[in-house]
Amino acid sequence: MEVKKPNVHPQMRKVELLISTVLRGGVVISLLFVVGGTILSFTHHPGYLRSPEVLSHLTHPDSAVLPRTPRDIIAGLRQWQGQSVIVLGLLILVATPVARVAISILAFVIQRDRMFTIITSIVLGLLILSFVLGKIEG
Amino acid sequence: MTPLWFTLASFGISLVAGLLGSLLGFGGGIIVVPALTLLLHIDFRYAAGAAIISVIATSSGAAAAYVREHMTNLRVAMVLEIATTTGAISGAYVAGVVSQRWLYIIFGIVLGYSAVMMFRKRESHASEDAPRDRIADRLGLHDSYYDEAEGRTITYRVTHTPIGFGLMYVAGVVSGLLGIGSGSLKVPAMDLAMRLPIKVSTATSNFMIGVTAAASAGVYFARGDIDPFIVAPVATGVLLGATVGSRLLSKIHSSTIRAMFVVVLLFISVQMIYRGVRWK
Numbered sequence: 001m002e003v004k005k006p007n008v009h010p011q012m013r014k015v016e017l018l019i020s021t022v023l024r025g026g027v028v029i030s031l032l033f034v035v036g037g038t039i040l041s042f043t044h045h046p047g048y049l050r051s052p053e054v055l056s057h058l059t060h061p062d063s064a065v066l067p068r069t070p071r072d073i074i075a076g077l078r079q080w081q082g083q084s085v086i087v088l089g090l091l092i093l094v095a096t097p098v099a100r101v102a103i104s105i106l107a108f109v110i111q112r113d114r115m116f117t118i119i120t121s122i123v124l125g126l127l128i129l130s131f132v133l134g135k136i137e138g
Numbered sequence: 139m140t141p142l143w144f145t146l147a148s149f150g151i152s153l154v155a156g157l158l159g160s161l162l163g164f165g166g167g168i169i170v171v172p173a174l175t176l177l178l179h180i181d182f183r184y185a186a187g188a189a190i191i192s193v194i195a196t197s198s199g200a201a202a203a204y205v206r207e208h209m210t211n212l213r214v215a216m217v218l219e220i221a222t223t224t225g226a227i228s229g230a231y232v233a234g235v236v237s238q239r240w241l242y243i244i245f246g247i248v249l250g251y252s253a254v255m256m257f258r259k260r261e262s263h264a265s266e267d268a269p270r271d272r273i274a275d276r277l278g279l280h281d282s283y284y285d286e287a288e289g290r291t292i293t294y295r296v297t298h299t300p301i302g303f304g305l306m307y308v309a310g311v312v313s314g315l316l317g318i319g320s321g322s323l324k325v326p327a328m329d330l331a332m333r334l335p336i337k338v339s340t341a342t343s344n345f346m347i348g349v350t351a352a353a354s355a356g357v358y359f360a361r362g363d364i365d366p367f368i369v370a371p372v373a374t375g376v377l378l379g380a381t382v383g384s385r386l387l388s389k390i391h392s393s394t395i396r397a398m399f400v401v402v403l404l405f406i407s408v409q410m411i412y413r414g415v416r417w418k
Contacts, residue, residue: 008208012212012213013208015212016205016206016208016212017206019201019205019212020201020202020203020205020206023198023201023202023205024202026198027195027198027199027202027377027381030373031373031374031377034370034373034374035370035374037366037370038145038370038371038374041367042141042142045141047141048140048141048142049140049141049142050140051140051141052139052140054140054141055139055140055141055144058141058365058367058368059144059180059181059184059365059367059368060181061181061183061184066362066364066365066366067366068359068360068362082366083366083367084366086366086367086369086370087364087366089370089373090191090364090366090369090373091359093191093194093195093198093373094191094194094352094355094356094359095352096194096198096348096352097194097197097198097348097349097351097352098349098352101219101349104212104216115277116213116216119216119217119220120216122220123216123219123220123223123349126220126223126224126227126353127223127349127352127353129227130223130226130227130230130353130354130356131353131356133227133230
């Protein structure tokens, strides 16, 4: 195959490959948990295949029981509860973009790109700030 | 409907949402929310929770490929993320002060206007003659990408970085206020103001929306708006759809992407104005 890539700075290319790998890894791992958890839920509850009432029970704010706190999730994981496995997968999915910001800081530091080390650090700082503020509010 | 059918139906819808979202640079919430609430009769709270997960899934699923292909302009994305996250934080704070109803209407009108402008721009080509921008020069934002549909490398120059930065702040405020990914605002800002090629705009928007959405996902979890039973098929469908979509972007002609974007933008614009008018 001919050279497809436009002339990318080789060091920038390394950052790109690193970020792409982090994103792909996060996606694959979370997908495994989410799909695995769904299969677990269906095998534990044969009613899922037949009963329409079960659906409204699962999807109504008044009746749905959701694992919310870390303690709920760990307790659910111990019992191989599908729902908790899914939530774990979703948490990994949410953490993935944050991880790629953190890792790109590292990459810019290694490249001695001061300007972009600062820029990316500000982004991470703002992300952390929004988590802290969200926790207070939520 | 049985839980099995629900899972299959929401998976299928999300597959389409992920595919379109990855091509056009938005999170798919604009498809997931109406489909879940109107077709599958899910509570709006849970639909919004599913949408925020859908945004993150589209972003990570598609960006893994776009970054590797050098379609995403990483440096532009990193600079603009400062504006979007600051905007999102301030948006969450003024949420109590501003009337959401009027916000939906104003947002709808802005999107309609962007759609018209993007439609009119279809003839002109990006942008070696873009006015010089010292900030873009200094930060090294100019770049190039390989376009498979055209079979050549396209070089572009970034311009009006401060205007783009300001518009991204506004996009962030809107995300924080309305709890949407606002890729629909990010793409026109990069396309019209900063003169990035349309494919680079959608790929870069895709990359950015994940971070903005991750910042607000914590609140949704804490409030109990994420129902794993509803979100699981959505996340799975969107991730697979986005992975397929990201393989297609380079092969589709820019003019087709632009036309698709304008149509979807008009659709979102109408949806937002409708939400505002019907607000109780």
